[in-house]
Amino acid sequence: MEFIIRHKTIISFISFTLFCLISLTAHTSSTINSIEGLLHLFVVPFQQGYEALQSGVRRFWVGFTELGELRDELQRTRQKLMKYEQIADELTELKKENERLRHQLQMASRLEYESIPARVISRDPDNWYRTIILDRGSADGVKNNMPVVAYSGAEKAVIGKIIDVRSRVSRVIPIIAPEMKLGVMLQSSRYPGLLHGISSNSILCVMDYVSKSALVKFGDQVITSGQGGIFPQGLSVGKVLRSEIMEASAYQRVIVIPTVDYEKLEDVFILKKEPDAEFLELLKSAGN
Amino acid sequence: MIGYIFTGAVIIASLIIQAHDSFDVLKVAGAKPDLLFIAVIFFGYNFGSFYGEVTGFIAGLLHDAVSNAPLGLLTFPKVVIGYVVGMFGRSVFRANLATIFLLVLAASIVKGIITIFLCYIFDSVSVTARAAVIVPESLYNAIIAPFLFMLYEKIFEREIEREGM
Numbered sequence: 246m247e248f249i250i251r252h253k254t255i256i257s258f259i260s261f262t263l264f265c266l267i268s269l270t271a272h273t274s275s276t277i278n279s280i281e282g283l284l285h286l287f288v289v290p291f292q293q294g295y296e297a298l299q300s301g302v303r304r305f306w307v308g309f310t311e312l313g314e315l316r317d318e319l320q321r322t323r324q325k326l327m328k329y330e331q332i333a334d335e336l337t338e339l340k341k342e343n344e345r346l347r348h349q350l351q352m353a354s355r356l357e358y359e360s361i362p363a364r365v366i367s368r369d370p371d372n373w374y375r376t377i378i379l380d381r382g383s384a385d386g387v388k389n390n391m392p393v394v395a396y397s398g399a400e401k402a403v404i405g406k407i408i409d410v411r412s413r414v415s416r417v418i419p420i421i422a423p424e425m426k427l428g429v430m431l432q433s434s435r436y437p438g439l440l441h442g443i444s445s446n447s448i449l450c451v452m453d454y455v456s457k458s459a460l461v462k463f464g465d466q467v468i469t470s471g472q473g474g475i476f477p478q479g480l481s482v483g484k485v486l487r488s489e490i491m492e493a494s495a496y497q498r499v500i501v502i503p504t505v506d507y508e509k510l511e512d513v514f515i516l517k518k519e520p521d522a523e524f525l526e527l528l529k530s531a532g533n
Numbered sequence: 534m535i536g537y538i539f540t541g542a543v544i545i546a547s548l549i550i551q552a553h554d555s556f557d558v559l560k561v562a563g564a565k566p567d568l569l570f571i572a573v574i575f576f577g578y579n580f581g582s583f584y585g586e587v588t589g590f591i592a593g594l595l596h597d598a599v600s601n602a603p604l605g606l607l608t609f610p611k612v613v614i615g616y617v618v619g620m621f622g623r624s625v626f627r628a629n630l631a632t633i634f635l636l637v638l639a640a641s642i643v644k645g646i647i648t649i650f651l652c653y654i655f656d657s658v659s660v661t662a663r664a665a666v667i668v669p670e671s672l673y674n675a676i677i678a679p680f681l682f683m684l685y686e687k688i689f690e691r692e693i694e695r696e697g698m
Contacts, residue, residue, distance in 0.1 A: 254582045254586070254619075257583065257586055257587065257590075258582075258586050258612065261586060261590045261608075262609065262612065262613075264590075264605070265605035265606075265609035265612065266605070266609075267605075268604045268605035269603055269605040269606060269609075269651065269654075269655045270655070272603035272604060272605070272655070280604060281597065281598050284594055284597075287595070287598075288545075288548065288549075288595055288599050291545055291548075292552065292553070292599075295549045295550075295553055296553065299553065365554055366553075367552040367554070368552070368553075368554040369552070369557070370551055370552035370599045370600045371551075371567065371596060371600045371607055372563075372564045372565065372670050373600075373652070373663055374600050374601035374602045376599070376600055376601045408601070416601070418601060422601070423662035424601075424656075442662070443662065444563075444661070444663070444665040444666075445563075445663050445666045446562060446564050446665050446666050446669065447563055447665070448563070508557055
């Protein structure tokens with residue numbers, strides 16, 4: 246016992262080192278996930294408390310400073326609302342027409358998914374891994390691999406997918422993370438590619454494996470391809486910044502600016518879409 | 534006992550502030566300072582290896598839990614740095630702006646190298662995607678550290694006196 250007390254520093258150092266190395270080696274095991282879950286549970290109340298405090302202060306401050314601006318803003322919003330109502334009517338007509346044509350061409354109907362509104366309570370706790378924590382969890386019906394979207398104007402844009410769900414919070418891996426892979430395509434030319442983040446400190450993405458024969462222009466819209474079984478087809482991802490053609494490669498890589506500004510993200514929607522059964526089978530077999 | 538409570542409070546506050554989106558305004562070159570890491574260096578520097586590695590371990594585990602990193606990846610560098618800084622601590626460096634800047638800069642670079650090494654072994658993502666973080670984060674940590682050390686020295690004034698510094 247005396248030996249342990251006398252050498253507690255080095256014994257602790259070796260124990261901590263072993264714990265870290267074992268945990269890193271077996272990081273997908275259920276025990277390690279449970280430890281991580283327990284630690285996360287401990288932090289969540291502090292995160293929610295701080296978020297509530299921060300939004301309270303923000304609202305209080307806005308109440309004092311922006312009352313005049315709010316009146317003008319209300320007027321502008323009313324005008325916009327009238328315009329959008331008109332667009333919505335036209336859109337309903339177009340949808341009906343689209344459905345009718347799809348039916349005539351014997352194409353499957355596009356599915357509309359219900360969504361769960363959520364707020365960002367934490368973002369990027371470290372500089373190495375991109376993470377968003379949302380204030381909705383399994384109690385609200387959130388499940389792993391559900392797509393997360395946000396609105397940029399009237400456009401629905403991809404933010405990422407759920408990778409970890411607790412009872413009251415869930416964790417999202419955003420499309421700008423280097424470890425996130427997303428099947429996308431160029432909207433106009435329909436050339437496919439695989440999108441992922443450039444680096445841990447960049448807000449840009451890169452679209453790999455784009456055929457060299459594809460003519461890629463600045464500003465071209467990039468959308469989800471729907472392949473991969475997680476994201477529905479046709480969601481906005483971003484716009485082309487530039488393309489890089491490498492002599493040694495059979496493909497070109499395209500640099501993409503995401504539609505939604507990741508740094509300003511506050512409110513998102515979790516689409517109640519579970520992955521295709523075929524995709525789940527693949528995930529399970531990869532796990533085994 | 535009060536010292537332990539303050540230590541816990543500093544770790545939790547650093548974690549919450551660092552992880553909250555309001556802290557993103559401080560980002561430079563896509564990186565923000567690692568407040569938890571600076572706190573671990575402070576504890577190792579002032580209270581020795583044991584205190585440094587224990588706070589490094591606890592802070593690292595909490596950091597891993599709220600991050601996408603596999604459990605242990607952000608913990609191990611903090612344990613190592615807490616231990617090493619505690620070994621030298623005040624016996625080698627006298628606390629002033631320049632030494633704190635250099636100490637935190639060197640510690641942050643070592644932490645970055647350890648993290649990259651762990652990513653290389655245990656993570657499938659390319660190392661170059663992660664390596665871009667080391668320099669901006671290290672510089673940022675080093676610049677902000679002297680001010681945080683001053684604040685922590687005020688909070689832990691009694692404990693530092695008790696340590697006989």
